[in-house]
Amino acid sequence: MATLNKELLKSGFKFPEDLQVQEFPENLPERVIQFGEGNFLRAFVDWMFHQMNKNKLFNGRIVVVQPIAEGLVPRINEQDGLYTLILRGLKDGKPTELKEIISSVSRGINPYKDWDAYLKCAEDPHIEFVISNTTEAGIAYEKNDSLENKPPVSYPGKLTAYLYHRFRHFNGDAARGMVIIPCELIDRNGDNLKRIVLQLSDDWNLPEEFKKWVKEHNIFLNTLVDRVVTGYPRDEIKDILAKLGYEDELVDTGELFHLWVIEGPKELSERLPFTKVGLNVIWTDDMTPYRTRKVRILNGAHTSSVPAAFLYGLETVGEMMDHEVMGKYTRQIIYDEIIPSIDLDKGMLTEFADSVVERFQNPYIKHYLISILLNSSSKFKTRVLPSILEYKKLNGKLPEKLTFSMAALIAVYKDGHVEGSAMKTMREKGEFTMKDDLPALEFFENVWESFDGSKESAAKVAERVLANTAMWGEDLNNVEGLAEKVGDYLYQITKDGIKATVEKLI
Ligand SMILES: NC(=O)c1ccc[n+]([C@@H]2O[C@H](COP(=O)([O-])OP(=O)(O)OC[C@H]3O[C@@H](n4cnc5c(N)ncnc54)[C@H](O)[C@@H]3O)[C@@H](O)[C@H]2O)c1
Ligand SMILES: O=P(O)(O)OC[C@@H](O)[C@@H](O)[C@H](O)[C@H](O)CO
Known part of the structure; x- marks a missing residue:
């Protein structure tokens, strides 16, 4: 040719x-x-x-x-x-x-x-x-x-x-x-x-x-x-x-x-x-509201749903949206937790969220979860963490599913071994390669090495991850209740598996 x-x-x-x-x-x-x-x-x-x-x-x-x-x-x-x-x-x-x-x-x-x-x-x-x-x-x-x-x-x-x-x-x-x-x-x-x-x-x-x-x-x-x-x-x-x-x-x-x-x-x-x-x-003359709604709703929904959906065994955003459990989880995250965390006109945010859901369901493109997972730790900081912190400020409690999404992200690196500039790790479906910033990969490998399956050790993993100020820009152990909840979810994911944990959550 x-x-x-x-x-x-x-x-x-x-x-x-x-x-x-x-x-x-x-x-x-x-x-x-x-x-x-x-x-x-x-x-x-x-x-x-x-x-x-x-x-x-x-x-x-x-x-x-x-x-x-x-x-x-x-x-x-x-x-x-x-x-x-x-x-x-x-x-x-x-x-x-x-x-x-x-x-x-x-x-x-x-x-x-x-x-x-x-x-x-x-x-x-x-x-x-x-x-x-x-x-x-x-x-x-x-x-x-x-x-x-x-x-x-x-x-x-x-x-x-x-x-x-x-x-x-x-x-x-x-x-x-x-x-x-x-x-x-x-x-x-x-x-x-x-x-x-x-x-x-x-x-x-x-x-x-x-x-x-x-x-x-x-x-x-x-x-x-x-x-x-x-x-x-x-x-x-x-x-x-x-x-x-x-x-x-x-x-x-x-x-x-x-x-x-x-x-x-x-x-x-x-x-x-x-x-x-x-x-x-x-x-x-002011792009801030456009940026906030896009990064927090569209990119935030990707970054908070994809780790769990990928561990669940799904491959594309389309599959995730059509899935009985993961589709519901993603929609709940967007409408029940991300939108209430943003201090902008709710009608405008909901309209944008509706269009995002429609775009995620686009049956004619294949958007691979593994490509969205790339560099997840830094994306979580800018795209999801602000929604967790602002939801808490505005509503006086932590958003359950976004908090869970942090545990799901940490779970992605469990059993991982850094090889070259990437990490070989496992989900139920089999081995996969996780690409992220090298210091982040080395950090997660190190944190998980001390995990022994117990509730206390899951809490320790959460605490150490949340304490990584280089990753989050602050010590997240100072956010009341966050370390405890992330630790609990991590324990559930490691004990019961991702499927049972998300099913219970939605
Ligand atoms: N793909 C999408 O749907 C989409 C949509 C909106 C925004 N983006 C953003 O666009 C960026 C690029 O996405 P893409 O799909 O074109 O990826 P790509 O891998 O096809 O291209 C990446 C580009 O970035 C350059 N690059 C990579 N690392 C660099 C570094 N350290 N310093 C300087 N340049 C570097 C590469 O040379 C290449 O030109 C992503 O970071 C993403 O946030 C992507
Ligand atoms: O491209 P990334 O890796 O920064 O983020 C993954 C997706 O969230 C992103 O590509 C969106 O699809 C895109 O930002 C839509 O405009």
Whole structure:
């Protein structure tokens, strides 16, 4: 089979009729530099720029930079930036599948191999937007990062090097400042990125004029992204490729729903006219309520339901929602515990929760629980713990199921052994690999080693986990009743099994 690339597009190849294929003029300039080449950005931002190009409203392409040494850039270049995106879900109540070849990406650069090509992008006056999604680990301050590194280790370090090169190349021209739009799911992503860029500029003794230029002529936006992206469809790839008729190692999949909330000046919506092509992009001067409802309800429901559902033996979010016990558990968590923990309009929260439940039930996508389990300990801190603490504050007692969900998460690491950078561990159904931050994995392995099956020792496990201030940002043993309840649930899970414990709970 021929591979998807520009040559195939021009060859007169007969693409399937239900696949949208559109060629743009070769000479569209690169206008966006994007850090990250993962599934999410390709199914969300790059898809959006493609929609604007189709309507001749942007007329520019995206140059993609690989933020870490290993990644997809070689493959992206082999396919001339082209890939197939499949979006599935219910539209107006009807099952719908949209298949499209996305051509908004011009090429990929691996800065670890081609630092000069990377810096050349800073000299290009057409490139005016920076996009990124480097996971929650990406917007991080690396104290030992250096401008001498080619490239600097961290994403903020790479961006600082880019901006400094641009500043020097254009002699501090105010008009050459960038609009920087991070998509990482951390709170106030733009503010944090700016803070780290300025911190590194200090660390690297960069000139005051440069810092002034960064502050005054570059705009860092805070954003919130929302679309379930299920990535490369490994289970059905053979069938998909047989229907497409060409080879594509970058096939990406996701749901139809999308929402991008951008906190920034309305004038920018003229330069980035997403809404003019019907995209669900909200420009706002306060993204906080959007973030709270999404992270606490959607991501919070995932992170609090998935450990128990996975231990129960289920594999996907769809299966979890359809399951008599786990479906009820998830809905109870959302409506009875997460919503009452959020101090925002209940009608608005319930409406959002209804749409989330519908999206979780999407029968046309497979969202694997094991991928949601990835890095669960840090996700629990930002996505679930605030609901536990605020529920207690507002209602004077602990939320039962969210408290149980903490025990279920701890139980995921029971009997685990760290091997390399992951953990081999067990559920009733058999062995699996748990991926998390290495210190977190080592900590859980160590904590469980002293467990002897007794109630006292389950309480000890809970107490030690709750005392991990590096993990939770505080000693959770100070939250009245939490250690006792988590210990009790842990004991029940280890003695009676996850199934009996959840069944009793709902
Ligand atoms: N998949 C979804 O449904 C979805 C939806 C909304 C938001 N997100 C967020 O997007 C992020 C990426 O998801 P994805 O599905 O594209 O994953 P992915 O594995 O396909 O891509 C991850 C990207 O992050 C980069 N990266 C990984 N570790 C990094 C590090 N330490 N420093 C810098 N860059 C690093 C990789 O190079 C790659 O470009 C996730 O953290 C998630 O929170 C995902
Ligand atoms: O992507 P993660 O691993 O940060 O979190 C897992 C899911 O909660 C997440 O991908 C959601 O599906 C997504 O945030 C929806 O917009």
